[in-house]
Amino acid sequence: xxxxxxxxxxxxxxxxxxxxxxxxxxxxxxxxxxxxxxxxxxxxxxxxxxxxxxxxxxxxxxxxxxxxxxxxxxxxxxxxxxxxxxxxxxxxxxxxxxxxxxxxxxxxxxxxxxxxxxxxxxxxxxxxxxxxxxxxxxxxxxxxxxxxxxxxxxxxxxxxxxxxxxxxxxxxxxxxxxxxxxxxxxxxxxxxxxxxxxxxxxxxxxxxxxxxxxxxxxxxxxxxxxxxxxxxxxxxxxxxxxxxxxxxxxxxxxxxxxxxxxxxxxxxxxxxxxxxxxxxxxxxxxxxxxxxxxxxxxxxxxxxxxxxxxxxxxxxxxxxxxxxxxxxxxxxxxxxxxxxxxxxxxxxxxxxxxxxxxxxxxxxxxxxxxxxxxxxxxxxxxxxxxxxxxxxx
Ligand SMILES: Cc1cc2nc3c(=O)[nH]c(=O)nc-3n(C[C@H](O)[C@H](O)[C@H](O)COP(=O)(O)O)c2cc1C
Numbered sequence: 001x002x003x004x005x006x007x008x009x010x011x012x013x014x015x016x017x018x019x020x021x022x023x024x025x026x027x028x029x030x031x032x033x034x035x036x037x038x039x040x041x042x043x044x045x046x047x048x049x050x051x052x053x054x055x056x057x058x059x060x061x062x063x064x065x066x067x068x069x070x071x072x073x074x075x076x077x078x079x080x081x082x083x084x085x086x087x088x089x090x091x092x093x094x095x096x097x098x099x100x101x102x103x104x105x106x107x108x109x110x111x112x113x114x115x116x117x118x119x120x121x122x123x124x125x126x127x128x129x130x131x132x133x134x135x136x137x138x139x140x141x142x143x144x145x146x147x148x149x150x151x152x153x154x155x156x157x158x159x160x161x162x163x164x165x166x167x168x169x170x171x172x173x174x175x176x177x178x179x180x181x182x183x184x185x186x187x188x189x190x191x192x193x194x195x196x197x198x199x200x201x202x203x204x205x206x207x208x209x210x211x212x213x214x215x216x217x218x219x220x221x222x223x224x225x226x227x228x229x230x231x232x233x234x235x236x237x238x239x240x241x242x243x244x245x246x247x248x249x250x251x252x253x254x255x256x257x258x259x260x261x262x263x264x265x266x267x268x269x270x271x272x273x274x275x276x277x278x279x280x281x282x283x284x285x286x287x288x289x290x291x292x293x294x295x296x297x298x299x300x301x302x303x304x305x306x307x308x309x310x311x312x313x314x315x316x317x318x319x320x321x322x323x324x325x326x327x328x329x330x331x332x333x334x335x336x337x338x339x340x341x342x343x344x345x346x347x348x349x350x351x352x353x354x355x356x357x358x359x360x361x362x363x364x365x366x367x368x369x370x371x372x373x374x375x376x377x378x379x380x381x382x383x384x385x386x387x388x389x390x391x392x393x
Pocket of ligand 1: 030031032082083084111112113159257280281282283313314333334335336337
């Protein structure tokens with residue numbers, strides 16, 4: 001269906017609308033990517049290296065089955081929203097993402113660095129998975145996950161692929177610590193260039209809130225993003241024993257996000273994880289590591305029968321989802337795609353992104369002659385000989 005004011009037909013069109021609508025620094029902080037952006041670009045380019053086997057023309061399935069389950073939740077299509085911090089791109093924020101995903105019949109990951117409290121987001125989508133970083137004391141982490149559990153989170157995601165890389169060759173956008181009069185004056189030129197964005201926030205009753213309420217200690221005000229970032233940087237990284245401890249604290253489905261190696265995927269099985277996501281944090285971790293889709297086949301071979309293998313990074317169309325499933329993923333998570341949808345049209349834009357992906361998955365299944373997402377196999381795609389870039393462990 002051709003794009004209209006209310007509907008975009010591709011994720012790329014959502015990105016263009018987001019770029020036109022958002023102040024420059026907000027748009028750049030979504031696109032981001034560490035250092036030179038090698039991994040950021042490879043995440044997308046690697047999907048382009050994969051080809052499908054020639055389409056069938058007869059005997060095709062009249063209907064296709066897209067439904068599956070992830071972390072104990074039934075979902076209408078094999079795509080969920082990956083956790084992303086501080087969604088100041090639209091006043092609907094994380095609650096809008098939750099609603100858009102719920103209307104599309106799927107689940108969300110809610111970041112511990114989100115701008116809305118888990119208690120306000122969970123009612124919009126009961127299929128909510130809370131995401132935690134290894135930050136602060138064990139007591140503080142326990143308190144955060146306990147709060148998420150009480151708010152109704154169905155699973156815990158621990159994200160481990162962050163090594164505080166700093167410096168982007170294209171220049172990191174200046175993100176203020178909080179919105180006060182001084183900040184507003186400083187950012188006025190950007191606001192003047194994007195009056196629609198400013199109007200939208202004023203109509204919603206304020207300006208973007210850059211605090212992270214899910215990181216607040218009991219009874220304390222929400223800290224700022226940069227306040228908690230400092231705490232996280234100073235926290236010693238976890239050992240496998242620490243991760244086994246964390247897993248024991250959560251009585252329910254548990255995902256480790258950021259796995260790129262088969263040996264560590266096996267360690268995730270050992271600690272009793274329910275799922276992993278093969279991920280390089282959307283190209284925001286160590287620049288120069290390969291696209292996550294290149295690591296997927298070896299990881300899925302190693303552990304796919306023992307836990308749920310998801311993938312995130314670079315998914316921009318339904319056919320990308322099908323490629324990931326063919327190479328062993330149970331489902332994928334999307335990041336920037338739904339953030340662009342949110343920026344373009346709030347909660348409806350998030351649903352629009354899932355609908356675009358649903359349509360793309362469905363037509364790819366039809367062409368491949370596969371009646372269900374569960375029927376896909378590596379035989380459906382053609383990968384160049386060096387696709388895995390030597391990744392086998
Ligand atoms: C702006 C932005 C913020 C993010 N914040 C988080 C976060 O708070 N927690 C997390 O686990 N991952 C975070 N991620 C990573 C995403 O969950 C996901 O791994 C990544 O976006 C997938 O790549 P894609 O954007 O190409 O789909 C963030 C990514 C972006 C782009």
